[in-house]
Amino acid sequence: MDNVFATTIIGFIVGIAGTGLGGIVALSIFNPNDKFLGMLLGATAGLMLAVVTFDLLPESYSIGGLWIEIVGLILGILLVFIIEDFIPESHISSFTTRKESFLKTGIIMGIGIAIHNLPEGLAVGSGFMFTREIGIKMALIIALHDLPEGIAMATPLRISGFSKLKVLLLTLISGIPTGIGAFIGAVLGSVSQTFIALCMSFAGGTMLYITCGEIIPNSKTLYKGRSSTVGLVIGFIIGIIITVKL
Template structure:
């Protein structure tokens, strides 16, 4: 039980540390032009696409059949569409004071929900990794922490510029990372029992992130600045994501 607790605490620490650092950076960055915001969102979309293509899907395919992966991806997409609809309705009724910045604020909230979902299977991976060896678990935890930093920025920037207070921004950023600790707890328990469950969780996260990239980040980025900057940000994020997934 002590080992499970240790794994959970390590997952919680690494899961919240990266996103919190990114959230703080997103808050203190003073340059708030549409071009800059577009770059940040497109950078995040490229990073997430790399994680989907070179991390989540390959890892899931290595331990499950293609049918289970497609099922998980579809459930992830459908779940995020549902979350998007709920958030949109809530904003339409209760967030009128943010009328001019609704799209940015909604994007930030949707990204935070998606990343919270995405962080759960990451936690599963950390927990399972620690079950295999301390070296593997620690390596996964550090890699996840590093790529959570720009994800924290991608959450904080649209929230802050959408009118949300700094305290609430940090709260949501930290909250999205807590699920890593929860995932690490379950990963430590089921890591050696059911690889299929982990594969479905990874593909679910891939589907959720795919919707975030296609339905939120890229459209909002192009809306803010319809120039080369968004394309450049997307490509830079994608390339950095390739390196991050190989750490």
């Protein structure tokens, strides 16, 4: 029981610290200049595309196979469709509607990140139940992986007009499922591989849709020049380094 408790605490720390630190990074470099914001949004889109392309979907495929990956991907996209029906549609034609558009982006991204953090917690919990060394390694990797996710969530929320404190609290909250997953993984020892694969591709579907359908178009709308595209490429390269090298 002590091991389960300790593993759960570690899971909460890893998830909250990872996304929270990403939020702090986004807030510390925040600048209302549209050219800078366009580049920053492009960079967050690149980061998320790299995480989905080189981490979530390949991991889902290797664990659960092609059809589990496809089903999870479709379900994740359908979730975004449902959420969008409850969030008023807006077009970036004025300052107010622009803020509403970024708010929608931040909310959907936060939900996707929270879902993604559950199987990450399962990996931490299962790792610690296998060996302490594997658990520590998984915890460090996941904390680093959560950094770009915190940035991707915090940036549109901050642009939408949320205070720095609210943005930070929301990024911290999105990391809580990691602790819940760590508890489940520690209790069960080894969880269903199919469930983990489904969660991975499910989160990948939500992030892929919101990145391509919201973040990238909004980054180009903010600034018509090349800065958003340059940011996307830079973010994608950084994302490759984070996901492939760890």
